[in-house]
Amino acid sequence: MQLKQTGRLGPALAAATCTLLSGQGAQAAETEQVDVTSLQYREVDRVNVDEEVIALKRKGKDEKRFSLKLYHDTITGASPNGAYFPSDTYTSPSGSSYSSTLAPITDERYAVSADWEREDSRRQKTQYGLAYSIELDYDSLGANWSRSRDSQNRMRTYSYGYGFNYDVIHAEGGNPVGLAPATDTTRSNQDNKLLFDFLGGVSQVLNRQGVFQLNYGLSLSNGYLSDPYKFISIDNDAVVDNLLYEKRPDTRLGHSLYARVIYNIDDNVLKGSYRYYIDDWGILSHTLDMRYRYKLNNDFYLQPHFRHYSQRAADFYSIVFYDAPAASTYEYASADYRLGNLDSLTLGLQAGTRIGKRTDLSLRYEILRQTDRLGEFPSLNASILQLSFRYTAK
Amino acid sequence: MRPIRAKLTQLMIFGVLLSMLAGCSYLNPKPLKPWDRDVLARPEMQLDADSMEDLMDTKIYFSKEASRGGANIGGGGCGCN
Structure with a gap:
């Protein structure tokens, strides 16, 4: 694991940590917590991501909470750019034969987010959040607000909240025009994207052993929603003779339903969730996530993880487009496999231990496999390694 | 094809919301x-x-799949999707 690339964040992190832990805040602190996590995400022959996050949390005696998160990540490797050429190097079960073109990718991202939570009354809490992130070709500014309220007997909690993001896309060399030929040099320096989220839900205590949660989420995006680095291939009588920049609609409305249960079984904990997602691009997906925290003794646990995701493709997705009657008749088109008929399977194991009374350590290793149900693009294999450290001061 | 799908989606969401409400009324265990x-x-x-x-x-999963949201809102944006 590595925590070497904190770079410019180093002094800022040190200052923030000192301020938070020095006890000089307005309120006498009841608990303070520092989380440090480091992630290595590795795709076979494709993208590598290294990410480090530091989270500082403070809870005052008056139940006011403050948390600050600092993120840094680097991306290197290569990613499919959507251009496909007939090839005999890969033949799909459906008989199509294409090989994807991998384009080199490097990026670095810094992000910071801060959240405040206050207790309005004995049964009601309100939370505010701000987030900002910068990349070489993407900036994002976000704000969110949410409120939760317990029922009279505290068996049920209702919550609802809003999130808003203003993102700026400024691809290297400028953002291309959708469906323009790859040779076209028309560019805009920057484009914007607005994102609005609503989430409303209820969590219910089932009995002494478990809790159940249900959420409904709505997300509305507007603006430049295409990927400036992706192409589509136009196949003319089995010969790809033209590459165009992809084009996605400039609005997107999505709905999600999310159900989760957390249940204690003989001091072990079963955590299961299901999400149904649908949007007006034609994407429809099911996500099942299961974790089982198996307690070995008071200081050590193991937690297997299973996740399955299944997605129906967007209406305007195709691995290759056909030049009939003419490429210009397409309103929207993308060959980004992430909008395709996708299945993802994740299997993992996490081990965690407590050292002394204040320190927790955990390590997880997972494997991720993404496959195309139609077998048109090759499977993606990746591994996830995450080391987390938590220090709690009371 | 599209309007039918949109109608079905609306119906399905309405149905699930209704069952959520019904479920919540039913789920009323002893405090x-x-x-x-x-x-x-x-x-x-x-x-x-x-x-x-x-x-x-x-x-x-936000950067490798086309779905988002569900559990919570907030956090920073990302140009990874």
Whole structure:
């Protein structure tokens, strides 16, 4: 694991940590917590991501909470750019034969987010959040607000909240025009994207052993929603003779339903969730996530993880487009496999231990496999390694 | 094809919301006393028990799949999708 690339964040992190832990805040602190996590995400022959996050949390005696998160990540490797050429190097079960073109990718991202939570009354809490992130070709500014309220007997909690993001896309060399030929040099320096989220839900205590949660989420995006680095291939009588920049609609409305249960079984904990997602691009997906925290003794646990995701493709997705009657008749088109008929399977194991009374350590290793149900693009294999450290001061 | 699908989607969402409401009315177990909440108060029983893992998973799957949201809102944007 590595925590070497904190770079410019180093002094800022040190200052923030000192301020938070020095006890000089307005309120006498009841608990303070520092989380440090480091992630290595590795795709076979494709993208590598290294990410480090530091989270500082403070809870005052008056139940006011403050948390600050600092993120840094680097991306290197290569990613499919959507251009496909007939090839005999890969033949799909459906008989199509294409090989994807991998384009080199490097990026670095810094992000910071801060959240405040206050207790309005004995049964009601309100939370505010701000987030900002910068990349070489993407900036994002976000704000969110949410409120939760317990029922009279505290068996049920209702919550609802809003999130808003203003993102700026400024691809290297400028953002291309959708469906323009790859040779076209028309560019805009920057484009914007607005994102609005609503989430409303209820969590219910089932009995002494478990809790159940249900959420409904709505997300509305507007603006430049295409990927400036992706192409589509136009196949003319089995010969790809033209590459165009992809084009996605400039609005997107999505709905999600999310159900989760957390249940204690003989001091072990079963955590299961299901999400149904649908949007007006034609994407429809099911996500099942299961974790089982198996307690070995008071200081050590193991937690297997299973996740399955299944997605129906967007209406305007195709691995290759056909030049009939003419490429210009397409309103929207993308060959980004992430909008395709996708299945993802994740299997993992996490081990965690407590050292002394204040320190927790955990390590997880997972494997991720993404496959195309139609077998048109090759499977993606990746591994996830995450080391987390938590220090709690009371 | 599209209008039918949109109608079906609306119907399905309405149906699930209705069953959520019905479920919530049905799920009305006997209130727990404070001294019966010991198990629910454990750190591993909290909704955010795996917060750092969830944080990373949200980003990984947001950048590798076409769905988003569900569990919570907030956090920074990302040009990875």
